[in-house]
Amino acid sequence: MAASEQDLDSSPEGPGAVAQTGDPIYRRVLLKLSGDAFASAEHGFGIAQDSVSLLARQLADVLSLGVQTAVVVGGGNIFRGRDAPEMDRARADYMGMLATVMNALALQDGLEHIGVTTRVQTAIAMAQIAEPFVPLRAIRHLQKGRIVIFAAGLGRPFFSTDTSAAQVALEIHAEAILKGTRVDGVYDSDPQLNPDAVRFEHLEYIEVLKRGLQVMDATAISLSMENRLPIHVFDYRREGNIKRVLVGEPIGTLVHAGNST
DSSP states (O other): OOOOOSSSSSOOOOOOOOOOOHHHHHHEEEEEEEEGGGGGGGOOOOHHHHHHHHHHHHHHHHHHHTOOOEEEOOOTTTTOOGTTTSSSSHHHHHHHHHHHHHHHHHHHHHHHTTOEEEEEEESSSSSSTOEEHHHHHHHHHHHOOOOEEEETTTSSSOOOOHHHHHHHHTTOOSSEEEEESSSSSSSSSOOOTTTOOOEEEEEEEHHHHHTTOSSSOHHHHHHHHHHOEEEEEETTTTTTTHHHHOOOOOSSSSEEEETOO
């Protein structure tokens, strides 16, 4: 079967609906970036200035639309707790949280260099380099046109940064999660291994869970489903894609509640 796009349901209604008007379809969003977004495409490790600059330029474009923008960053380009089975899991996860702080500071630096005011908030107290996570303060920063970058996950082990993204998005009253990945949406199988993999335009949360599709972890999907928080999955590496999602261009995959009440 040749690669194509398909829907599992009819076009969504409500906050996740796509309307190409040139105006943003959301007023406040949370962008979830894995640690890979900060690494070079060649090595997949560390922090590459070109990668940081690409993200910073795209976020500046989003601000120009008047969209309040928060970011949750992963740390897998530096350290992942689950990749150190010989270590105590809680201690390894705390190390992974510190890795996310490094990425957050790198992104803050990239944004500030192009004149975008930012704040970093961490779930673990680091008073010299970041604010503590305070949802009302974060909302106030967003209202003032600042980008807020959240790091250190939830501040507790055994939770992924995907789960952190869903939880933070709800606390700051974001209208959607934008999930930046290295592929252009959600497929029924790995498109890098299967040339006939099918990309979905729309998916309901329950289908993601039933099929075990690699969107976000099950806890994050369940939390989003319970609160009807739409998730847009797209390729962040193509410059301008974040803005394209926000003006309603049909790129990537929209995970949503469907037409259920």
